[in-house]
Amino acid sequence: MSAAVHSHIADAIKAPDLVQLGPNLYVARFETMKVYSTLVAVERLLASGRIRPGATLMDSSSGIYAYALALACHKYGLNCRIVGSKTVDKTLMVQLRILGATVEQVEPQATLKLDQSLRVARIRELMAADPELHWMQQYHDEIHYCGYEPVAELIANGVRGAPLSLIGGVGSGCSTGGLACALRERAGEVELIGVQPFGSMTFGCEHIEDPGIIIAGIGSSIPFRNVRHALYDQVHWVSFDYGLSGAVALLREHALFAGLSSGCCYLVAQREARLHPERNVVFLAADTGHRYVDGVFARFDEALALDDLQPAPVERLDQLRLPWSAMRWNRAAFEPALSPVSADAAQPAAAH
Template structure:
C-alpha cells in the first residue's frame, strides 16, 4: 500500500469509526454514527491480523445483513482481504453496496422449521461455508467481547465533550455499543443510568408478547434492533431499565427528526431517540447521551416510501407520548412499555437462564 493510499484509508477510517455529536436538546446529546459497526469490525480485524488468527490476504466470513456487513465489506476492501457474508433478504441498495465492495453473498431467505428463526438459519449456513473455506476467520460479532471493548474510545470522546453523563440510552442488537460505552462512562459516574431499548418481538430480555401490530410483526426483521436469538454481549447486570418501542413509534420519530433537522436516520435511531427525548424531558438537570446507530439510506424503499408506508396506515395513526410502566415481562405488549430491570441477572428477572446459544457459536 502506497503512502497516499494509507493516508486516504486513514481518513476513511477516522470518518467512519467515530460519531458526530449532535445537541438535540439542552441536556440531550446524540452520538450520530455514519456506520456504527465500523468500530468493532476494525478492532476485531486488527487484533486478528496482529495475533495471526487472520493472515494478510486471508478470508473473512460472517453472518450479517446490516451495518456490520457493510463495515466488514469496506475494511476487507481496504485491507485486501476476501469476504463472504451470510445474509437475510437485502434491499437492492444494500446488496449493490456489499457486492460493489467485493463481498460474496449467500442470502438465506427462509427459516421454516428452524428454531431461532432467520438468524439461526444463517448461522447454520455459515457453519457449512466455514468448513469449505479453509483458514477463514469468523469475527463472531454477537459473542466476541472485543465488540464491546471497541466502543471505549468513543465513550472517551463523549466524555471529552461532556464531562459528566448521567444517562445513556441505546438500542440493543448484539449488545456491544450500549454496554461497551456504558462500562467506560460508569468509571467517571458510578451512578450512570443505563437504558436499553428493544423491539416488541425481540427475545433478548425474555419478553415474548402474544399480540403485536401488523407493522411490528412484518417489519421487524429489517430494523437492526432486537434479536430472535440470545446475544452474548448483553450485560444484564449493567442495565437499569428496558423499553420496548413499537415500530410505528420508531417510524414516527424518524420522520419527525427529518422534518426538524433534515437528518435521515433509520428505525434503531428513531427508537433510541424517542426514549432519550422522553427521559431528558423528565429530568432537565441531567445530561443524557443517546446513540443513533443507523443512517437512512438502506430504508429509502420502506420508511421513506409513501407506497410502503400506506400498507401500515392503521398502525401509523397511533401515537404514544410516554411509555406504559409494567411490573413483569408477561405484560410486554404492542405498546411502548417500560420495565425496571434493576441491574439484575437474567435469571433473577425471568426465573430461568438465557436460552442456549444457537448451534454455530464456538467462541
C-alpha cells in the first residue's frame, strides 16, 4: 500500500487518528487540533477575496490555534501575527518564531478574564493602526465551523452500528459545534457533551474558581459568539485535579499521550461508555501531552483512580460544585454575558 504524499506538513497532521479504546469507546486523537479548520478557513478567505495573497492574519491565542494559524500562513504564503499571554510555553514560542510568526505577549494578569480582555484590546489597537490586518476571530467568525466537516465524515465512516455520543472541550465552540452539526447531518441523532473548566463563563460557571488552575483552552472568561449553546445535550465541569487524573489514566491504560483537556474528556467519556453500552462514544483529544509534562504528567503520583470518581448531578447553575459537576443541558439557549448563576435558560433535568 502506497503512502499519501503531502505538499505541506499541515496537510499531513490535520486529520485525527481514530483509535478504539473499548467496546464502544473511541478517541479522535489530533496531533494538534484546529489545523484542519484553520486551513479550510484560510483557503475560503482567499477564494472569496476577503483576504489577498501576502496578507497578514492575526489573532489572540496562547496555544494550539496559534500553531495552526502559523502553519496555515506558512502553507499559503501569508504573514502571521499572534497576540498571546506570557503563558505561551517555550516549545511553542520557538516554533512560532521560526515559522515566521510575529508573537507579541501581553503582561501577566491576575485573572484569565483580564488576560483575555487585554489581548483583545491590543488586537483592536493594532487593527486601528493598520486596517489591512485581518483579524481571524476564531471565537466569533463562523467560518471556523467549516473545517470540521471532513473530520465529521471521518468519524461517521469509522464509527458505525450504534447511536453516537460526541464529547469534547468547548473552548471557542467550533470543534464540538462544527462536528455536531456535520455529524447530525450524516449520522442522524448525535448527542453532544461539552466539557468545561470551573471558572469559565461560557456555561455560567464564572462564580467558581478552580484551586488548581483554570484549563483555559476549553473555557473562557469572555463571551464567545461561536459557542452555540443550543447544540449541547450535556455539560460537564471538570477540575484540574480530575483532568490530571484522566490524562495520566489515558496514558497508563491506553499509551495515549495527550493534553490536559483530553484527560478531562476521557474522564467523562469512559463513564458515558460504561453507562450506555448501546451507544458509541467518541471523545476528542486535541493535542499531545508534551507541553504538560511538568505541570501534569510529572505529578502522576497524584492521579486518582477514575473508577472512584463520580460527578455531582446538578439541575441549576447555582448548584455547581467542585471537583466534577454534570448537567442535562437539553439544547437550551443561553446568554453568558447576562448570566446570573440561576439562569432560567439552563435548568433542565439533572444529569444521569
